[in-house]
Amino acid sequence: MRAMVYRGPYKVRTEEKERPAIEHPNDAIVRVTLAAICGSDLHLYHGMMPDTRIGHTFGHEIIGVVDEVGSSVQNLQVGDRVMIPFNIFCGTCWYCARGLYSNCHNVNPNATAVGGIYGYSHTTGGYDGGQAEYVRVPFADVGPSRIPDWMADEDAVLLTDATATGYFGAQLGDIVQGDVVVVFGAGPVGLVAAKSAWLMGAGRVIVIDHLDHRLEKARSFAHAETYNFTEYGDIVLEMKKTTDWLGADVAIDCVGAEADGNFLQHVTSSKLKLQGGSPVALNWAIDSVRKGATISVMGAYGPLFSAVKFGDAMNKGLTIHTNQAPVKRQWPRLFEHVRNGYLKPSELVTHRIPLEHIAEGYHIFSAKLDGCIKPLVVPSAA
Amino acid sequence: MTYTPHKPPLAESPEQLRARIPGWGVDLDPKDRPSVPKLQFQEDFTGAHWEFPERQPERYPRERSPEHGMLTPVFGTAQPPSGVSGAIRRYAYRYSEGRTAHWLLLVLGDRVDAWEHHLKSLLTLHPDNPVTETGVKAEFTHHGLRSRVGQHRTDLKHQVLDPVIVGGPWIAAAGAAYAGARRVSRSLARAGSDGHRPVH
Numbered sequence: 001m002r003a004m005v006y007r008g009p010y011k012v013r014t015e016e017k018e019r020p021a022i023e024h025p026n027d028a029i030v031r032v033t034l035a036a037i038c039g040s041d042l043h044l045y046h047g048m049m050p051d052t053r054i055g056h057t058f059g060h061e062i063i064g065v066v067d068e069v070g071s072s073v074q075n076l077q078v079g080d081r082v083m084i085p086f087n088i089f090c091g092t093c094w095y096c097a098r099g100l101y102s103n104c105h106n107v108n109p110n111a112t113a114v115g116g117i118y119g120y121s122h123t124t125g126g127y128d129g130g131q132a133e134y135v136r137v138p139f140a141d142v143g144p145s146r147i148p149d150w151m152a153d154e155d156a157v158l159l160t161d162a163t164a165t166g167y168f169g170a171q172l173g174d175i176v177q178g179d180v181v182v183v184f185g186a187g188p189v190g191l192v193a194a195k196s197a198w199l200m201g202a203g204r205v206i207v208i209d210h211l212d213h214r215l216e217k218a219r220s221f222a223h224a225e226t227y228n229f230t231e232y233g234d235i236v237l238e239m240k241k242t243t244d245w246l247g248a249d250v251a252i253d254c255v256g257a258e259a260d261g262n263f264l265q266h267v268t269s270s271k272l273k274l275q276g277g278s279p280v281a282l283n284w285a286i287d288s289v290r291k292g293a294t295i296s297v298m299g300a301y302g303p304l305f306s307a308v309k310f311g312d313a314m315n316k317g318l319t320i321h322t323n324q325a326p327v328k329r330q331w332p333r334l335f336e337h338v339r340n341g342y343l344k345p346s347e348l349v350t351h352r353i354p355l356e357h358i359a360e361g362y363h364i365f366s367a368k369l370d371g372c373i374k375p376l377v378v379p380s381a382a
Numbered sequence: 383m384t385y386t387p388h389k390p391p392l393a394e395s396p397e398q399l400r401a402r403i404p405g406w407g408v409d410l411d412p413k414d415r416p417s418v419p420k421l422q423f424q425e426d427f428t429g430a431h432w433e434f435p436e437r438q439p440e441r442y443p444r445e446r447s448p449e450h451g452m453l454t455p456v457f458g459t460a461q462p463p464s465g466v467s468g469a470i471r472r473y474a475y476r477y478s479e480g481r482t483a484h485w486l487l488l489v490l491g492d493r494v495d496a497w498e499h500h501l502k503s504l505l506t507l508h509p510d511n512p513v514t515e516t517g518v519k520a521e522f523t524h525h526g527l528r529s530r531v532g533q534h535r536t537d538l539k540h541q542v543l544d545p546v547i548v549g550g551p552w553i554a555a556a557g558a559a560y561a562g563a564r565r566v567s568r569s570l571a572r573a574g575s576d577g578h579r580p581v582h
């Protein structure tokens with residue numbers, strides 16, 4: 001089959017690879033019809049995630065058709081059209097039993113601090129991902145769902161991560177009616193988080209980024225106020241000014257490890273790999289909120305330490321909520337929101353990249369060319 | 383305002399927000415938020431029909447974090463460790479995730495892995511090509527210039543480092559290969575001319 005493979009930092013290509021096989025009785029093999037590139041893939045692409053092996057196939061946002069099932073699979077049949085949450089999870093470990101699918105303890109031998117994720121290095125379990133023609137889907141009875149008839153493919157693929165994560169991120173903000181919510185990062189995750197904050201009753205939603213085309217999307221898609229942080233000498237101070245010196249009630253970090261805005265922080269993490277991630281946005285969040293506020297962290301950071309301003313967080317009495325999103329838990333309610341038109345994930349899609357052009361796709365998304373917000377990957381046979 | 387008990391007023395009332403934003407407030411009640419509270423017992427085990435799943439066969443000694451009490455019943459089998467990078471990685475897994483050594487060794491393994499594969503690829507019909515694999519072609523097909531000039535982007539400051547990071551090691555390797563080849567050919571030439579070397 002054809003598959004995207006990693007060839008080292010900033011280098012990927014499409015090559016011929018063996019089709020995945022059933023390795024466990026509850027595995028399925030899914031023929032991928034649509035995949036996507038996530039902001040998280042950029043951390044791998046830039047070589048920031050330890051134990052990212054040459055030859056690894058990325059891709060954790062996947063929809064497709066069931067092609068083969070293992071002997072114990074009961075809930076899926078060959079031919080079913082399925083959407084696959086980015087988390088690989090067993091359903092019954094201590095964590096899964098309590099709904100923490102992203103923290104499953106039965107799928108990632110390489111690390112206990114993170115669960116299993118498709119195509120996301122060996123640090124999340126060493127599974128090849130879905131930017132390929134076929135993908136192995138472990139625990140087929142637990143993870144995937146049949147795509148509802150009314151749902152468009154582009155909505156479905158975005159519900160496997162970005163949309164679910166943004167919605168989850170807003171929930172972790174513990175928003176109450178009238179809260180001022182500031183979202184850092186206007187990528188797909190941040191845009192959905194901003195829209196979701198309104199669903200939870202926010203009184204004001206502010207989105208911060210430095211890419212004008214994304215801020216424009218924040219105004220149209222998420223009805224948010226926007227700030228381009230490069231236009232202000234000090235974005236933290238600006239947040240204080242605009243909230244009558246109180247600070248925001250809630251901040252959501254939808255930037256993560258590659259945050260810009262501080263050259264030293266960015267270069268020591270993204271380029272030199274000396275810290276787990278550049279916490280510029282997280283530090284801005286900590287300093288922009290009022291005392292006693294809540295910060296929700298959706299941005300992903302590597303397992304090494306990062307230079308976080310923890311003293312300010314402590315002295316301000318902040319509550320910090322974090323996690324990889326347990327995607328499937330969001331679905332029933334999210335499906336209603338999509339069906340009612342409250343959330344329109346497919347509006348985030350800007351590029352459809354043929355699998356054979358994967359290197360250009362990664363470059364466009366990484367260098368933020370051509371107004372890119374969300375690139376989809378279309379396998380050759382789809 | 384902040385220096386008094388009152389919350390600063392909002393510009394829009396709930397009615398105005400509801401009129402302006404489709405779906406405003408539909409999840410106002412935390413009961414409608416699927417991840418609140420954080421821990422919720424899933425009676426149906428989300429479709430699983432086991433308490434502990436069957437075990438996937440271990441076909442090679444699968445590396446694992448020492449913080450795990452056992453090999454997990456399911457695991458990925460992509461890219462088993464091999465070569466020098468494989469040895470470094472296996473060694474890294476002796477340290478817990480709490481140890482910096484674990485992660486730094488894995489980072490080292492990644493860099494070694496890349497070079498092992500680059501070198502190996504030179505012996506195949508499909509050698510690594512840093513130009514096609516970085517997708518820089520998109521600079522010309524997808525408005526590389528227009529996407530950057532006249533914008534407020536701050537990432538341009540470090541984007542200039544990218545070619546250095548990607549190309550630098552290749553240029554260094556080419557330089558080293560050239561220097562090495564020169565040294566070899568010189569010493570060969572010297573060896574070849576030994577017989578004629580005038581004796582002073």
Ligand SMILES: NC(=O)c1ccc[n+]([C@@H]2O[C@H](COP(=O)([O-])OP(=O)(O)OC[C@H]3O[C@@H](n4cnc5c(N)ncnc54)[C@H](O)[C@@H]3O)[C@@H](O)[C@H]2O)c1
Binds near residue numbers: 038187254299324
């Ligand atoms: N928790 C989860 O389950 C989960 C799931 C998906 C993605 N993520 C993470 O969420 C983050 C966002 O994902 P995405 O797909 O939207 O990525 P993305 O790269 O498209 O978006 C990130 C945005 O942040 C902006 N940015 C950079 N520095 C900033 C700063 N200092 N302040 C404000 N904005 C800044 C960038 O310009 C960009 O628009 C990533 O770190 C990703 O790894 C987490």
Ligand SMILES: [Zn+2]
Binds near residue numbers: 038039162
């Ligand atoms: Zn993702």
Ligand SMILES: [Zn+2]
Binds near residue numbers: 089090
């Ligand atoms: Zn589990």
